[in-house]
Amino acid sequence: MxxxxxxxxxxxxxxxxxxxxxxxxxxxxxxxxxxxxxxxxxxxxxxxxxxxxxxxxxxxxxxxxxxxxxxxxxxxxxxxxxxxxxxxxxxxxxxxxxxxxxxxxxxxxxxxxxxxxxxSTGNSDLKTLALRNNLHLLDAxxxxxxxxxxxxxxxxxxxxxxxxxxxxxxxxxxxxxxxxxxxxxxxxxxxxxxxxxxxxxxxxxxxxxxxxxxxxxxxxxxxNRVDIGVRVELPAEIFKHITDDVYESKIVYKTNKYNDMVRTFCMNPYGEVVAENTNGIVTVNGHSYADPSLRTENTNFALLVSNQFTEPFKDSNEYGESIARLSNMLGGGVLLQRFGDLVKGRRSSARRMEKCFTRPTLKAVPGDLSLVIPKRQLDNIIEMIYALDKIAPGTANEDTLLYGVEVKFYNxxxxxxxxxxxxxxxxxxxxxxxxxxxxxxxxxxxxxxxxxxxxxxxx
CATH class of the missing domain: 3.50.50.60 (FAD/NAD(P)-binding domain)
Incomplete structure (x- = not known):
């Protein structure tokens, strides 16, 4: 020994x-x-x-x-x-x-x-712009x-x-x-x-x-808590004025409907969306590269809703895993939906995706995220997208892509x-x-x- x-x-x-x-x-x-x-x-x-x-x-x-x-x-x-x-x-x-x-x-x-x-986000003009639209940029x-x-x-x-x-x-x-x-x-x-x-x-x-x-x-x-949400992918030009300035913008928003906190997370300018396997459950994430030759035409970031539970429920991670399993059940892995289809209450199909101007960087199954993500979290995400549209016009475009689910497990x-x-x-x-x-x-x-x-x- x-x-x-x-x-x-x-x-x-x-x-x-x-x-x-x-x-x-x-x-x-x-x-x-x-x-x-x-x-x-x-x-x-x-x-x-x-x-x-x-x-x-x-x-x-x-x-x-x-x-x-x-x-x-x-x-x-x-x-x-x-x-x-x-x-x-x-x-x-x-x-x-x-x-x-x-x-x-x-x-x-x-x-x-x-x-x-x-x-650095500390002295960024973006901080002022965000505050004027009820969004909060964290310092880093x-x-x-x-x-x-x-x-x-x-x-x-x-x-x-x-x-x-x-x-x-x-x-x-x-x-x-x-x-x-x-x-x-x-x-x-x-x-x-x-x-x-x-x-x-x-x-x-x-x-x-x-x-x-x-x-x-x-x-x-x-x-601890568990964060549940989606990964947003859109043309890099929409967020270019933000990512060129601060690169990683942690923006927090308190929703009007539920008074819940939603935040951006892991922003990847000119990056790609990826799948990852956590304990047998497939979720979504994002990468980006320093080498210009490896960059894509899109930017991706997560929108996450924090969930903290009170007694008698204790296992927040199990809650997040159950939602991810449902996505895996319906799509065999990651589900993909156009924002326009989501707000109109219809699933994204292969036919609709063929007409989409935003080209996905991850091959995922077109579907309906409303069948997977609970209504409260989904309402929060939709409200956040419209809030971000005020500081980055185009975020709420019909062809903005949403991949689900993204889950951040906290030990x-x-x-x-x-x-x-x-x-x-x-x-x-x-x-x-x-x-x-x-x-x-x-x-x-x-x-x-x-x-x-x-x-x-x-x-």
Missing amino acids: KKYDIIIVGAGASGVFMSYELTKIPNNAKVLMIDKGAGLEKRICPIKSGKVTNCIRCVPCHIMNGYGGAGTLSDGKYNITTQFGGDLHNYVGTEEALDLMEYVDQVLCSMGGEDAKLY KVRHLGTDRNVKILERIFDYTKNRIETQFNTLVVDVEKLDEGFRIITDKGEEFECRDLVLATGRSGSKWISDICDKFHIDLKK SKVQVDQNLETKVKGLYALGDGSGVTHSLSQASASGVLAARTLIEKYK
């Missing part, structure tokens, strides 16, 4: 930056990082490679799992802010949280991201790397750490046992490893696994202290898997924080 000082379960953003910091700062810790996905060179989605046209539910999903986590094949947006993207500032303070995110940005630039533009600095540049940066980070951090891919941790001094983990390959400190950094796709571990060790969990928030350590000594939970963070910047920052904490023990 191999013994280590630190084992990191999960090679997503938090695990990657933890391994970077453990490599950079001298220490004597023997470290193993395990992930159920593949290494970078083998993370190839069959849709992207042209082998298939629709999601075939690879296990594990190459978009969601593997080195770099779900952020690897994303559009590589790092938002430096505490206004959204997680609650790390509630643990370490706003100043420290921002300093950690700025440090992550410096590392990314040193690894090849220095040419990526840094945008945004570094957009692009999917292509993002992968190259992660390759360099892996090369930097590979001789210091032992890494094992395509390996699932099936159980964790508490020892008198440390922990024992058991993998699906029948291997057993022991360590003094165990770090849970499994990301969004590992939410159920972390919940099971916390239940086993009687660690309190606070149920139950694990009870941790300011060092992200649970009440079980030596057991840490960080990144999106802990529910503390919801973004690449904050997840990466949490990895740096945990590494610096443990380095003190292993100097």
